[in-house]
Amino acid sequence: xxxxxxxxxxxxxxxxxxxxxxxxxxxxxxxxxxxxxxxxxxxxxxxxxxxxxxxxxxxxxxxxxxxxxxxxxxxxxxxxxxxxxxxxxxxxxx
Amino acid sequence: xxxxxxxxxxxxxxxxxxxxxxxxxxxxxxxxxxxxxxxxxxxxxxxxxxxxxxxxxxxxxxxxxxxxxxxxxxxxxxxxxxxxxxxxxxxxxxxxxxxxxxxxxxxxxxxxxxxxxxxxxxxxxxxxxxxxxxxxxxxxxxxxxxxxxxxxxxxxxxxxxxxxxxxxxxxxxxxxxxxxxxxxxxxxxxxxxxxxxxxxxxxxxxxxxxxxxxxxxxxxxxxxxxxxxxxxxxxxxxxxxxxxxxxxxxxxxxxxxxxxxxxxxxxxxxxxxxxxxxxxxxxxxxxxxxxxxxxxxxxxxxxxxxxxxxxxxxxxxxxxxxxxxxxxxxxxxxxxxxxxxxxxxxxxxxxxxxxxxxxxxxxxxxxxxxxxxxxxxxxxxxxxxxxxxxxxxxxxxxxxxxxxxxxxxxxxxxxxxxxxxxxxxxxxxxxxxxxxxxxxxxxxxxxxxxxxxxxxxxxxxxxxxxxxxxxxxxxxxxxxxxxxx
Numbered sequence: 290x291x292x293x294x295x296x297x298x299x300x301x302x303x304x305x306x307x308x309x310x311x312x313x314x315x316x317x318x319x320x321x322x323x324x325x326x327x328x329x330x331x332x333x334x335x336x337x338x339x340x341x342x343x344x345x346x347x348x349x350x351x352x353x354x355x356x357x358x359x360x361x362x363x364x365x366x367x368x369x370x371x372x373x374x375x376x377x378x379x380x381x382x383x
Numbered sequence: 384x385x386x387x388x389x390x391x392x393x394x395x396x397x398x399x400x401x402x403x404x405x406x407x408x409x410x411x412x413x414x415x416x417x418x419x420x421x422x423x424x425x426x427x428x429x430x431x432x433x434x435x436x437x438x439x440x441x442x443x444x445x446x447x448x449x450x451x452x453x454x455x456x457x458x459x460x461x462x463x464x465x466x467x468x469x470x471x472x473x474x475x476x477x478x479x480x481x482x483x484x485x486x487x488x489x490x491x492x493x494x495x496x497x498x499x500x501x502x503x504x505x506x507x508x509x510x511x512x513x514x515x516x517x518x519x520x521x522x523x524x525x526x527x528x529x530x531x532x533x534x535x536x537x538x539x540x541x542x543x544x545x546x547x548x549x550x551x552x553x554x555x556x557x558x559x560x561x562x563x564x565x566x567x568x569x570x571x572x573x574x575x576x577x578x579x580x581x582x583x584x585x586x587x588x589x590x591x592x593x594x595x596x597x598x599x600x601x602x603x604x605x606x607x608x609x610x611x612x613x614x615x616x617x618x619x620x621x622x623x624x625x626x627x628x629x630x631x632x633x634x635x636x637x638x639x640x641x642x643x644x645x646x647x648x649x650x651x652x653x654x655x656x657x658x659x660x661x662x663x664x665x666x667x668x669x670x671x672x673x674x675x676x677x678x679x680x681x682x683x684x685x686x687x688x689x690x691x692x693x694x695x696x697x698x699x700x701x702x703x704x705x706x707x708x709x710x711x712x713x714x715x716x717x718x719x720x721x722x723x724x725x726x727x728x729x730x731x732x733x734x735x736x737x738x739x740x741x742x743x744x745x746x747x748x749x750x751x752x753x754x755x756x757x758x759x760x761x762x763x764x765x766x767x768x769x770x771x772x773x774x775x776x777x778x779x780x781x782x783x784x785x786x787x788x789x790x791x792x793x794x795x796x797x798x799x800x801x802x803x804x805x806x807x808x809x810x811x812x813x814x815x816x817x818x819x820x821x822x823x824x825x826x827x828x829x830x831x832x833x834x835x836x837x838x839x840x841x842x843x844x845x846x847x848x849x850x851x852x853x854x855x856x857x858x859x860x861x862x863x864x865x866x867x868x
Binding site: 292297300301303304305306307308312315316319320322323324326327328329330331333335338339340341342343344345347350352359361364365367368369370371377379380382 | 464465477478479481482574575588589614617618620682683685686687689690697701704705706707708709710711715716717718721722723724726727730732735736738739740742743746752753755756757758759760761762763765797798801813814
């Protein structure tokens with residue numbers, strides 16, 4: 290096992306997810322399965338190989354920094370779980 | 384013959400000759416949806432009323448343009464203004480897109496008619512649509528089997544004639560694999576050819592939108608509409624606009640086809656292998672130059688994919704926090720609990736699995752061993768494809784290692800489900816285009832797909848190869864889905 294249950298729960302916490310005790314076994318098995326399968330790439334020599342970050346050779350795609358106003362506020366706010374006076378509402382933070 | 388049985392190029396011909404109206408077409412497809420949707424379950428939303436209104440309005444116009452009034456189905460991860468766009472997730476169950484994806488602007492500019500939004504695996508993660516939070520789409524050839532995924536709704540709706548064509552999306556095989564399993568023609572476009580603006584992100588360096596159609600000609604027609612540079616997508620490529628229908632030439636004489644032997648070995652079903660070998664024989668007969676070659680990277684590509692796609696997904700899906708849009712938990716007394724409980728309650732198990740894999744490979748201590756290593760292997764895989772394409776015009780392999788599998792057969796074992804994409808995923812890693820074309824059926828009558836892979840931005844040669852095979856074999860005229868119960 291590459292990953293322990295404690296590590297799994299730590300990872301879940303980083304990802305803002307909660308994993309119950311009865312689910313943890315299946316998540317653990319899946320993560321270990323994938324990591325074991327992925328061992329095949331460790332057999333490849335990548336010493337002098339550069340990383341491919343994206344799929345195109347585009348670099349530094351620049352454009353003018355122009356302000357474009359999205360007029361339809363209502364369309365945006367209709368998706369908000371809670372809103373008040375054109376603002377997203379959340380529980381008190383401070 | 385019913386109108387819904389026709390291809391789009393046949394519909395356009397009839398419209399041009401004024402033999403039919405746009406309303407006739409819309410009504411025909413809507414009646415077909417009424418007849419088959421209960422069995423197939425391909426739609427998340429059907430826009431019947433809007434479609435009929437638009438059809439009537441378009442019928443009143445005096446001049447017509449080519450694509451005017453042609454119905455279309457849209458995968459539910461593509462933003463459609465004013466319409467629910469759910470990604471088949473509880474997280475976005477009530478999300479109404481505030482704007483159109485660039486592909487939707489193009490489709491609306493052509494005055495096409497959206498018939499509805501199509502089911503998929505949640506956030507496009509899966510190979511069977513069984514991970515949809517709402518319903519499992521059924522395979523129109525055999526309703527006890529999966530249609531493939533994640534664009535299962537797109538392929539199943541086209542195969543069952545509920546839409547004449549559809550848009551799907553790919554991150555790792557999600558157009559081609561369901562196309563193979565449902566007997567449709569599906570193209571994964573070169574990364575950068577079609578704008579991703581408004582496609583809800585899964586893994587941004589891999590995601591692409593593409594057409595799912597009844598035949599190759601329709602596929603080229605739809606690509607003509609959606610391809611093109613978009614300043615709103617910085618990874619979209621500024622290349623000259625092409626007319627892909629010019630590539631529909633019934634001739635493969637002298638075409639150099641490479642056949643990577645590793646894609647015909649272990650793990651590939653015997654009948655699938657035999658069917659592709661026969662298709663390759665057909666190409667020889669038609670004058671193509673066929674040669675065996677080597678591309679020994681399938682397992683490496685699959686590993687690379689699950690690392691990179693997981694990493695990008697864990698980052699992309701970080702935006703779902705229950706604040707600005709999407710699901711918000713009722714069980715929270717502070718902000719942190721809103722984040723954690725909203726995500727935990729609204730994401731399905733496969734989405735969580737991928738987020739966890741992604742978070743792990745990006746976490747401190749494992750970044751170099753997994754993520755960085757995978758990015759390097761990605762370079763190796765790209766180079767191998769480039770090397771082969773210095774010798775060959777196209778490569779041919781099976782699209783899927785098997786025909787459609789049974790519902791529930793692979794949901795317990797994530798890794799086994801992932802292997803369904805063994806033949807398709809290397810293409811996404813390399814960023815090249817590839818098309819799945821039906822080339823036969825197995826003993827039980829289930830469709831088999833052949834994958835034709837091309838060079839970066841050379842969709843034309845793929846179309847030429849596919850069109851020639853199709854014209855000389857006529858799959859659509861020979862086999863039809865039988866909705867076996």
